[in-house]
Amino acid sequence: MASEKRPAAPFTPLDFQLVLLRRMADHNPGPVEDARRELGASAARMREANSRWQAMLRSPRARSASARYxxxxxxxxxxxxxRIGDLECEALRWPLPLWPGLRFEVLLAADGTVWNAWLVRAPGAEGPVLRTVADLTPWSCTVDEAARAFAPARPLQGSAPTRWGLAFTAPGADGAPRAVTAEFTWGLLQRIAVAGDGPEPRPAAPS
Incomplete structure (x- = not known):
């Protein structure tokens, strides 16, 4: 008799953090590897967690987004x-051990639809000091923090549902204004492109 298939292990907060890291690895593999080791997870587990999460999203029996989180x-x-413009919603926030100064925030419409899901600064946590291009290092700030520090910032279409972009002007090392394009994954800064530095966005040197 064929052995019965073992039930899948529960999908845990650790697995969810690995899902966030998997998408960030496209731009910052070094910090992601360090974070994965800090969590005590193998590369294989990170890949498996991402695959399971994607399967959960695509399942015809998928529960509501709120229930899934x-x-x-x-x-x-x-x-x-x-309140966002004329629309009212709820913001649900969870702590994640890997980023103690941040919270994972899900914005829910009145009908339960998820409008947004990303990392934001935790209440009371000290945010970054953002004054120049040099301060825009990987994982240093959230979308809202960059937008406020370098207002007015123009939102850009992300290359995937979990990615966002901002275009703004920030002082360079010489104090002269530079045109900057910043890319975020799950709301956290991943890399920037500075006008005159080449056509491709570049990860800033870690602080």
Whole structure:
């Protein structure tokens, strides 16, 4: 008799952090490898976690997005009312051990639709000091922080659902304004392109 298929292990908060890292590895493999080791997870587990998450998203029996996040991360640390223009929504926030100064935030519409899911600064946590291009290092800031520091910033279409972009002007090393394009994954800065430095976005040197 063929052996019965063993049930899959629960998808844990650790696995979810590996999902976030897997997408970030496209731009910053070094920091991702360091973070993966800090979590005590193998590269194979990171790939498996990402595959399982994608399967959960595509499953015809997929639960609602809100229920999916709650099943993986537990009850949110905070549920906050949020108004975006004329629309009202809820912001659900969870802590993640890998980024203690951040929270994973999901914005839910009244009908339960997820408008956004990304990392934001935790309440009371000290944010980065962003004054020049040199301060824009990988993982140093969130979308909102960069947009506020270098206002006015223009949002750009991301290359994937978990990616965002901003275009703005920031002082260079000589103090002269430079045109900057910043790319974010899950709301966290990954790399920048500075006008005159070449056509491709470049990861800034880690601080």
């Amino acid at each position: 709650r099943s993986v991360l537990g009850e949110p640390e905070a549920v906050l009312p949020r």
